[in-house]
Structures are given as structure tokens and as C-alpha cells.
Amino acid sequence: MNKCWLRCTRCSRKTDFRLIGKCPECRGTLLVEYDMDQARPTFTKKNLSRRSEASLWRYHELLPIHSPKSAVSLGEGWTPLVRLPSLEARLGLKRALVKREEQNPTGSFKARGFAVAVSLLSERGIAKAAVPSNGNAASAFAAYAARAGIEAHVFLPRDCPPLIVEECRLYGAHTTLVDGMIHDAGQRIDALQAEQGWFNAGTLREPGRVEGKKTMGFEIAEQFGWKLPDVIVYPTGGGSGIIGLWKAFNELQALGLVDGCLPRLISVQEEGCRPIVDAMASAPSPADSGAERTASPTGMRVPLPPDLDLLVSILGKTGGTAVAVGQDEIRSAQRTWGTCGISASPEGAATLAGLLKLREAQGIDPDETVVLFNTSHALKYLTPLSTGTHE
Amino acid sequence: MNKCWLRCTRCSRKTDFRLIGKCPECRGTLLVEYDMDQARPTFTKKNLSRRSEASLWRYHELLPIHSPKSAVSLGEGWTPLVRLPSLEARLGLKRALVKREEQNPTGSFKARGFAVAVSLLSERGIAKAAVPSNGNAASAFAAYAARAGIEAHVFLPRDCPPLIVEECRLYGAHTTLVDGMIHDAGQRIDALQAEQGWFNAGTLREPGRVEGKKTMGFEIAEQFGWKLPDVIVYPTGGGSGIIGLWKAFNELQALGLVDGCLPRLISVQEEGCRPIVDAMASAPSPADSGAERTASPTGMRVPLPPDLDLLVSILGKTGGTAVAVGQDEIRSAQRTWGTCGISASPEGAATLAGLLKLREAQGIDPDETVVLFNTSHALKYLTPLSTGTHE
Numbered sequence: 162m163n164k165c166w167l168r169c170t171r172c173s174r175k176t177d178f179r180l181i182g183k184c185p186e187c188r189g190t191l192l193v194e195y196d197m198d199q200a201r202p203t204f205t206k207k208n209l210s211r212r213s214e215a216s217l218w219r220y221h222e223l224l225p226i227h228s229p230k231s232a233v234s235l236g237e238g239w240t241p242l243v244r245l246p247s248l249e250a251r252l253g254l255k256r257a258l259v260k261r262e263e264q265n266p267t268g269s270f271k272a273r274g275f276a277v278a279v280s281l282l283s284e285r286g287i288a289k290a291a292v293p294s295n296g297n298a299a300s301a302f303a304a305y306a307a308r309a310g311i312e313a314h315v316f317l318p319r320d321c322p323p324l325i326v327e328e329c330r331l332y333g334a335h336t337t338l339v340d341g342m343i344h345d346a347g348q349r350i351d352a353l354q355a356e357q358g359w360f361n362a363g364t365l366r367e368p369g370r371v372e373g374k375k376t377m378g379f380e381i382a383e384q385f386g387w388k389l390p391d392v393i394v395y396p397t398g399g400g401s402g403i404i405g406l407w408k409a410f411n412e413l414q415a416l417g418l419v420d421g422c423l424p425r426l427i428s429v430q431e432e433g434c435r436p437i438v439d440a441m442a443s444a445p446s447p448a449d450s451g452a453e454r455t456a457s458p459t460g461m462r463v464p465l466p467p468d469l470d471l472l473v474s475i476l477g478k479t480g481g482t483a484v485a486v487g488q489d490e491i492r493s494a495q496r497t498w499g500t501c502g503i504s505a506s507p508e509g510a511a512t513l514a515g516l517l518k519l520r521e522a523q524g525i526d527p528d529e530t531v532v533l534f535n536t537s538h539a540l541k542y543l544t545p546l547s548t549g550t551h552e
Numbered sequence: 553m554n555k556c557w558l559r560c561t562r563c564s565r566k567t568d569f570r571l572i573g574k575c576p577e578c579r580g581t582l583l584v585e586y587d588m589d590q591a592r593p594t595f596t597k598k599n600l601s602r603r604s605e606a607s608l609w610r611y612h613e614l615l616p617i618h619s620p621k622s623a624v625s626l627g628e629g630w631t632p633l634v635r636l637p638s639l640e641a642r643l644g645l646k647r648a649l650v651k652r653e654e655q656n657p658t659g660s661f662k663a664r665g666f667a668v669a670v671s672l673l674s675e676r677g678i679a680k681a682a683v684p685s686n687g688n689a690a691s692a693f694a695a696y697a698a699r700a701g702i703e704a705h706v707f708l709p710r711d712c713p714p715l716i717v718e719e720c721r722l723y724g725a726h727t728t729l730v731d732g733m734i735h736d737a738g739q740r741i742d743a744l745q746a747e748q749g750w751f752n753a754g755t756l757r758e759p760g761r762v763e764g765k766k767t768m769g770f771e772i773a774e775q776f777g778w779k780l781p782d783v784i785v786y787p788t789g790g791g792s793g794i795i796g797l798w799k800a801f802n803e804l805q806a807l808g809l810v811d812g813c814l815p816r817l818i819s820v821q822e823e824g825c826r827p828i829v830d831a832m833a834s835a836p837s838p839a840d841s842g843a844e845r846t847a848s849p850t851g852m853r854v855p856l857p858p859d860l861d862l863l864v865s866i867l868g869k870t871g872g873t874a875v876a877v878g879q880d881e882i883r884s885a886q887r888t889w890g891t892c893g894i895s896a897s898p899e900g901a902a903t904l905a906g907l908l909k910l911r912e913a914q915g916i917d918p919d920e921t922v923v924l925f926n927t928s929h930a931l932k933y934l935t936p937l938s939t940g941t942h943e
Contacts, residue, residue, distance in 0.1 A: 215606050235893050236634050236652050239606055241627025247701075261627050264655045267895065268929060274607055308893035310638075324715075327934050331890040499722040502626050503700035504658065538659060540932060543718050 162227045164196040167345075167368060170471050177307075178225060180281060182366040192408060193225050193368045197415050204416060206387055215239040217273055217376035223412060226280045231277045233280045233309045235266040237273055238376050241386045242532070247501055249514075252520050257531040258390075259503060260381065262537070267328070271301035271539035273376055274401060278362050278369030279305035288312060290360040293346035295398065295460045296325035297537055302362060303334035314359055316346035319344035320458045322542045341455065343398075344465045365400035365467040371405045378409025381532060382419055389424050391529035394516050396508035397428035397437055397483070398463035400440055400472040407475045423533075426476055428483040429515035430506075431456040434464055435485040440473045457488060459507045460536065466535055482524070495539060507542055509535030553618045555587040558759060561862050569616060571672060573757040581859045583799060584616050584759045588806050595807060597778055606630040608664055608767035609616055614803055617671045624674050624700045626657040628667045629767050633775045633923070638892055639904075643911050647921040649781075650894060651772065653928070658719070660897075660928035662692035662851075664767055665792060669753050669760030670696035679703060680743075681751040684737035686789065686851045687716035688928055693753060694725035707737035707751055711849045713933045733845065734789075735856045755790035755856040757906035762796045769800025772923060773810055780815050782920035783909050787899035787927055788828055788874070789854035791863040798866045815923075817867055819874040820906035822847040822898075825855055826876040831864045848879060850898045851927065871914070877905040886930060898933055900926030 167176040169380050171189025184191055200222040200356060212219045222228045241264060245257045262270035279302070282290055291314040292302045299315035305406030306313035313334040317326065318341060329336045339346045347363055364370065382389055389410065397403055403426055413419045428437050433455035456462045466472060484493075494513040498505035505513070512533045519525050554927065562580025574843040575582055576837040603610045608629030612620045632655060636648045653661035670693070673681055682705035683693045690706035697704035704725040708717060709732060720727045726879055730737045738754055747754050773780055780801065794817055804810045819828050824846035847853045857863060867874060877885075882898050882921050885905040889896035896904070903924045 210604065213601065216632065234634065236632025236655060241607065241625045241657075243625065261657065263659075264627065264657065266632075266652065266655065266893070268654075268659065268931065304895070306893075307891055324931050324934055328931055330893060331886070331895060332893060332928055333891055383900035414742070495722070500698055500724055502657070502695035502697075502723060504719060504722060514866065538931075539722055540659065540719055540929075542714050543715055546837075 162225070163199045163222050164488050165225050167191040168194045168547065170468075178368070180285065180360070180436045181366045182368065183367045189367050189370060190471055192404070193372055195223055195412070197412075201416055203327060206418060209383060217276065217373065220376055220379050223379075225368060226277070229285055231280060231284050232276070233283050233305050234276060235272065235304060235308055237265050237276045239380060240264045242381065245501055248497075252516070253527050253533060254481050254520070254525070255528045257533065258517050258531070259533045259535050260377065261503070261535055262377070263504065263506065263509070263535055267297070267301045267304045268303060268541060269297035270296040270374070270402065270534070272304070272375040274298070274370030275301040275305040278367060278374035279309050279311065281364070281367065281369040282311060282360060283309040287360045288360070289314070289358055290362050291316065292362045293317070293350055295343050295458060295462055296321045296542070297408070297460055299334065299336070300325050300328040300332065303329045303332035304404075305333065307332045314350070314357070315326065316349050318342055318346060318458055322458065323544070324541050326343035328541075342462065342464055371401050371408065374402045374405030375409040377402065378406040379413065382410070382413055387419055389419055389421070390532045391424060392427060392525055392531045393424045394427045394429060394512045394531065395534050396461050396512050397430060397472070398402060398460045398466070400466050400468065403472055403475055407479065423479050425484070425518065426479045426481040428472070428476060428481070429511045429517060430461050430485050431459065431511060432485045432487045436464060436466055437471060437472055438483040438485045440469050441476060441483045457507060459542070461508055461511060484515045486511050486517050486518060488517070490514040498535070503535060504539040505535045506539055508537060509533070553616070554613050555588045556584050556616050558582040558797045559585045561859075562870070569759070571758045573750070573759065578867055581756050581862055582759060583795070584763055586614055586803070588803075590660070590917040592807055597809060600774060607799050608667065608764065611767055611770050614770075615668060616759060617668070618675055622671060622675050623667070624665060624671045624696050626663065626695060626699055628656050630771060631655045633772065636874050636892055637860065639888075642862055643907070644918050645911070645916070645922060646919045648924065649922070650924045650926050651768065652894070652926055653683040653768070654897065654900070654926055658688070658691060658695045659932060660688035661765070661768070661793070662688040663870055664764040665689070666692045666696040666764065668764035669758060670700050670702065672758065672760040673702060673751060673753070673812030674700040678682070678751045680705070680749055680752050682707065682741045683753050683870060684708075684734050684741055686734050686849060686853055687712045688932070690725065690727070691716050691719040691723065694720045694723035695874070697725065698723045705741070705748070709733055709737060709823065713849065714935070715932050719932075722726065733855055755792050762792045762799065762896065765793045766794030766800040769791065769797040771802065772924060773801070773804055777811055780810055780812070781923045782815060783922045784815045784905045784925070785818045785820060785922065786925050787852050787903050788821060788863070789851045791828070791856070791859065794819060794863055794866055814870050817870045818906060818910065819863070819867060820874050820902045821852050821874065821877045822850065822882065822902060823878045825853045827855060827857055828863055828867075829874040831860050832867060832874045848898060850933070852899055852902060869928045875906045875909050877902050877909060881905040881908070894926060896926045897928035897930055897932040899928060900924070
């Protein structure tokens with residue numbers, strides 16, 4: 162393993178690498194830093210182009226596990242980046258592409274974070290762990306925990322997609338539905354973890370999930386021939402994906418593998434739960450004011466992101482923004498994805514709806530290259546009850 | 553494009569390459585043959601190892617489209633081949649691996665066949681096409697047709713998985729549910745195609761689907777470092793996958809890229825619809841005798857495979873066999889897959905159930921390397937109505 166340590170994003174203090182997510186001094190978010198001089202000789206464009214691992218482990222120098230041999234892997238990462246000619250024509254954009262994260266194991270981008278996080282738990286012999294989730298994080302954690310022989314406990318809002326609940330059970334996870342939001346699920350874990358001996362692998366509680374998500378940024382850079390796109394549109398809930406993308410591009414810059422401006426990162430949320438959008442506008446969030454959250458139960462519905470300040474800071478540094486879209490816009494965008502031959506989850510559909518909104522507001526130029534993230538399959542959210550299919 | 557033509561598997565007559573599936577002379581199945589002398593200089597281990605396309609199009613020399621540029625691609629192929637240590641321990645096997653075909657676009661292996669078939673239709677300007685299917689072929693066809701701007705008509709048995717029907721609609725396909733089996737759906741297309749101007753892209757009706765499926769065999773060879781496994785266990789319905797695997801290994805042998813014995817191919821079917829198993833045993837099939845078919849509505853339920861003789865011949869040539877498993881065995885195997893962190897469709901679960909049966913019958917030696925195919929996600933077949941999830 163390359164030498165690495167943790168650095169607080171708030172007070173900049175350096176800490177030895179451990180499975181903690183918050184700075185012991187100031188409670189800021191801790192992120193992994195690597196000895197770039199150690200990584201530089203092997204983490205090169207030429208070496209990477211010759212690696213046969215079609216998975217996120219091709220980037221092992223910049224992942225915090227001891228050895229590639231201890232990777233808990235189910236075939237995650239190195240997902241397709243597919244050009245979208247019909248969308249380009251419709252939106253008057255030079256280049257639009259989709260990163261098909263639904264082609265990961267467990268059918269979602271959450272596989273990346275848990276491949277790395279569970280590898281870290283496994284290396285340390287942790288036997289039981291718990292995760293609060295809106296769905297896909299729970300099922301991804303359940304799958305990797307099963308693979309590693311770790312006892313998995315997942316807590317989800319009662320209204321989250323029933324098929325994903327079923328999926329958690331399929332992987333053998335102890336699955337509990339909770340009244341309320343994802344932070345209510347998190348509080349249940351907080352209350353039980355000491356007594357039960359669970360490791361809490363919730364968002365930004367340990368360094369592995371951001372590191373796993375970071376590989377999305379490495380892949381975009383490599384798949385684009387080390388020239389970054391202008392804009393990345395990303396559905397955002399807890400925010401570890403945004404943090405990971407930003408971290409990836411900074412690490413590639415530090416290694417001299419990319420140069421110029423970083424992509425503008427655009428977070429998309431759903432109306433009814435838009436804390437990042439409100440924070441970017443310096444407006445009080447309905448979550449803060451106690452107003453009802455009316456957003457649908459998707460991965461974007463996170464009223465209290467663990468580090469909102471960090472997200473706002475990252476979006477601002479990249480020249481990006483955050484936009485909110487309505488349920489009708491999401492449904493309409495899902496149909497548009499369908500006409501492209503893509504099965505998009507509500508989160509992936511929101512991403513397209515956000516792009517449409519930004520194009521209308523002239524927030525994206527026609528000659529820019531845009532990457533959209535589709536984070537999961539439409540199917541995981543469908544209910545066959547709505548199927549009125551007859552001849 | 554490399555030079556190619558069609559060869560009848562029954563009478564060996566050569567025909568110009570066209571979008572037909574049956575020999576004009578004897579009605580035997582036509583398969584594509586390539587000028588191997590033309591392919592040999594570029595289709596080499598070294599060249600392939602340096603190709604960056606993480607998709608089936610990395611094998612373009614042995615695919616019948618005019619140019620890689622005309623490929624209708626959604627990011628198909630080059631799926632993970634994942635080792636299964638817990639299964640190896642349980643079964644006393646040296647090496648067992650799963651080819652995760654559910655990580656294809658549309659969440660199933662059917663994406664491969666339709667990527668190639670729809671590319672062929674698109675190159676010829678075909679505007680409307682139809683497919684009979686048990687589910688995943690229909691949704692894969694629908695997605696690629698949407699991508700290519702081809703009007704898609706799909707016909708499925710009324711009892712096929714409702715979520716997959718919903719998926720077909722998401723891609724904009726004209727979707728019709730039919731009383732009966734997949735051949736009844738096929739008859740509906742036969743009756744309508746002339747009047748409607750549809751191209752019929754059913755199993756073995758055109759050469760593209762087998763060519764697309766064939767890439768599974770190329771990938772296994774390349775992912776194994778050009779040493780083939782001893783046994784491949786594959787869920788079988790219409791049989792284009794078995795034909796494709798066998799064709800792939802023969803082509804690799806002809807190019808000198810692999811040598812020694814070909815893998816034994818094992819077809820798995822479900823009790824209640826087992827024409828290949830019966831034909832291998834030279835027993836009259838319930839399908840022939842008109843008995844009721846009680847198998848579940850999965851891709852394996854094909855009472856009348858389009859070319860049973862060819863399948864029997866291929867399985868025999870490889871030293872393989874066909875086994876039937878019951879619904880309880882499939883359900884149990886699906887749970888076993890879950891404990892491995894894998895979400896397996898009933899077809900993928902049947903594959904594992906078949907392997908368990910063969911191991912018990914000592915049909916596979918402990919020191920053999922076995923590849924199992926998981927062809928789709930469990931989720932596509934689940935019904936949330938069965939979810940009784942409460943705290």
C-alpha cells in the first residue's frame with residue numbers, strides 16, 4: 162500500500178489513517194491523502210492504459226487498502242461512458258455523455274463506495290457493521306458484506322423502494338424499516354451500535370466510501386483520454402460522490418495527469434428536499450426550518466447532509482451550482498432516457514432534468530462537453546402494481 | 553469489415569451474407585463464417601490486450617458489421633468474471649467463477665445479441681422490427697431499437713415478469729402480451745410481419761444475435777489469459793448462447809489463440825420444460841407429446857427451440873450435457889447466490905442448481921475450473937407484493 166493519512170477538510174490537521182470520518186479536534190470531515198511522490202512512478206497514463214483490470218482496482222495506488230489481494234470485489238467500476246447523439250441534437254450541445262453507473266454490481270453506483278469501505282473493514286477483521294440508507298447504499302453494503310462474511314445491518318426509511326428492501330434481504334442483511342428520513346435511520350444505528358458492537362459505515366463516517374466513489378472521476382479522466390469534460394451533472398444526497406469526484410480531479414492534477422480548469426460540478430436535487438440548492442443560494446433550507454419534506458424516497462432525499470459546508474465549498478470552487486427539479490420533470494426525463502435506450506433511476510432522470518433546466522437558463526454553452534450520471538436502473542424503483550398491460 | 557459469408561450447419565452450403573437465419577436450400581441454421589486469414593494479423597493476443605474498448609466491440613474483426621462506427625452501442629460486453637471462494641469451498645472445487653452478464657445494459661446478457669443484430673438492421677436502414685421473447689430479449693431489443701431509431705414491436709407470454717414488460721414500455725416498444733408460450737408469440741409475429749413490414753429478429757432468424765452472444769466466449773478466453781475453463785454451465789432456452797460460445801471457441805482455435813480441449817458446455821433447464829435435456833437423453837419431450845408445460849416464465853422456458861438438433865450436436869461435441877432442475881432447487885440456489893453477494897435471476901440460479909446436481913452426480917471433478925453464467929438480476933423477476941417488511 163502507498164503511504165497515506167487523513168487530513169481534516171476544516172482545520173487541515175493531519176491524522177494517522179484510521180477508520181474514522183471526523184476530525185478528533187474540530188469534527189471536520191477527514192479525507193485520505195496519499196504520498197504522491199510514491200504513487201507518481203507507477204500511476205502513469207501509459208501504465209494505466211495497459212492494465213487489464215476492468216474495475217476500480219486498476220487505481221490501486223490511490224486506494225487505501227493494504228494490498229490488491231485484500232480487495233473485496235464483485236466486479237465494480239470501469240463502467241461505460243456512452244455518447245448521447247439524440248440528446249445532443251435535442252439540447253443543441255456539442256457533446257453529452259452518460260456514465261452508466263447502473264452497470265455496477267447491485268445495479269448502482271453505491272457498489273464503488275462499499276467495495277472499498279468493506280475491504281477496509283475486512284482487512285481489520287471487523288465482524289459486524291451497520292448502514293443507514295435510502296436504498297441503494299444498503300443493498301450495495303449488504304452484497305459486499307455478504308462477500309466478505311461480515312454481518313450486515315441496514316436501516317432504511319419505511320417508504321423506500323420495496324424491491325431494494327427485498328434485494329437487501331436477498332444478500333442476507335438484517336433489514337429494518339424506520340419511520341422518518343435517512344437521519345432517523347442513522348439515529349437508530351447511533352443508539353444501538355455500542356451495545357451491538359456494530360461498525361457504523363454511514364456517509365462520511367469512515368474514509369472508504371469517498372475513496373471508492375472517487376474512482377468515478379479517475380475513470381472519466383481516463384475514458385476521455387485525460388482531458389476532462391466541462392460540466393458534470395450529478396444527483397446529490399449525502400454528497401460523498403461530489404466530494405469523491407472533486408478529490409479525484411485534484412489528485413490527478415497533483416500527479417500532472419490533467420491540467421486546466423476542473424469540470425464544473427452540478428448537484429441535482431428534488432424539490433421538497435433541497436438543502437444543497439438552498440445552501441448554495443444562502444437561503445434557509447426547509448430542513449432547517451422544520452418544514453415538511455415532500456421529496457420522493459430516492460437517494461437524493463437527504464435533508465441533513467453530513468457536511469453541507471464542504472459540499473457548498475466544492476461546488477463553488479469548481480464554478481458549479483446546484484439545481485432542484487420537480488417530480489413531473491423527473492418523470493418526463495425518465496421517459497426521455499427511455500427513448501435513448503437507457504433505463505434511468507429517478508436520480509439519473511433528475512440529472513437529465515437538471516441539465517434541461519440549466520440549458521434553458523443558459524447555464525451551459527452549446528460547445529461544452531457534459532457528462533450525466535445515471536446512478537441506478539429505473540427497474541429498482543418500479544412497482545408492477547402500476548402495470549396495466551393487456552392486448 | 554472483414555470478409556464474411558453464411559454457412560449452413562446442416563448441408564454446409566455457403567451463402568452470401570444476408571439477414572437470413574435459415575438455409576434457402578435445406579432450412580438448416582446459417583452461421584457467419586469469416587476470412588480468418590484476413591482477421592489473423594490484427595486479432596492477436598497482444599493487440600487485444602492493448603485495446604481500450606471495454607465492450608464486445610473490441611472483437612470487431614469477427615463481427616459482421618461494416619464498420620465499428622455503425623455499431624449501435626449502449627456499453628455492452630466485457631462483463632466481470634468473478635471468482636467465488638465460498639462456493640469453491642462448499643462444492644470442493646478448485647476454481648469456480650461467475651460471468652456477471654447482469655451488468656450489461658438492460659441488466660441482462662440479451663444486450664449482446666441485440667447490440668449486433670440491431671447494428672445490422674440499422675446499417676441496412678430497416679425501420680421496423682419485431683421480436684418474440686420471454687422478457688429480457690424483448691427489453692434488450694427495445695433499448696437498442698430506441699437507440700437506433702427503429703420502431704420496436706415485442707410479443708411476450710402474458711405471464712412473463714411484469715417489471716420486464718414495464719421496461720419494454722420505458723424504451724418505447726410496442727408491447728403485446730400473448731396467451732401461451734414464446735412460440736405462440738412468434739406465431740403472432742409470423743402472421744403480422746408481411747402486412748406490417750416488420751423485420752423478424754427472433755432467435756436464429758438472422759445472424760446477428762449469435763454473433764453478439766459469441767463474444768461471451770471470446771471474453772472468457774481473454775479474461776482467463778487464453779486458457780479455457782474445463783466446464784461452462786449455461787441456462788438455455790432458445791440456445792443462441794450455447795451456439796455462440798461453441799462458435800467463439802472454434803474461431804479462437806482456428807486463429808491459434810487457444811488449444812487443447814474445448815470446455816464442456818452444460819445446458820441447464822427447468823423441470824416442466826426441458827426439451828434439450830430430453831433430446832440429449834433421446835427421450836420424447838413433453839413438448840413433443842403435447843403434455844402441459846409447468847416451468848416458470850423465465851428465459852429457459854422454450855418448449856420448441858428453433859434448432860434442437862444443432863444444440864444436441866454441440867453439447868455432444870464438447871463432451872457436455874444438459875440437466876434439469878426444479879423450482880425449489882432454483883429458489884435455494886438464488887439464496888446461495890445471495891450469500892455470495894450476487895443477485896441472480898432464476899436463470900442464473902438454475903445454473904448454480906445445475907452445478908450442484910452435477911457435482912453430486914460426480915459429473916465434475918474437484919480439480920476442474922467451472923464458469924457459471926448469471927444472465928440477469930434477481931430484481932427483474934421480483935414482485936414487491938411479496939414484501940412483508942416490517943420492524
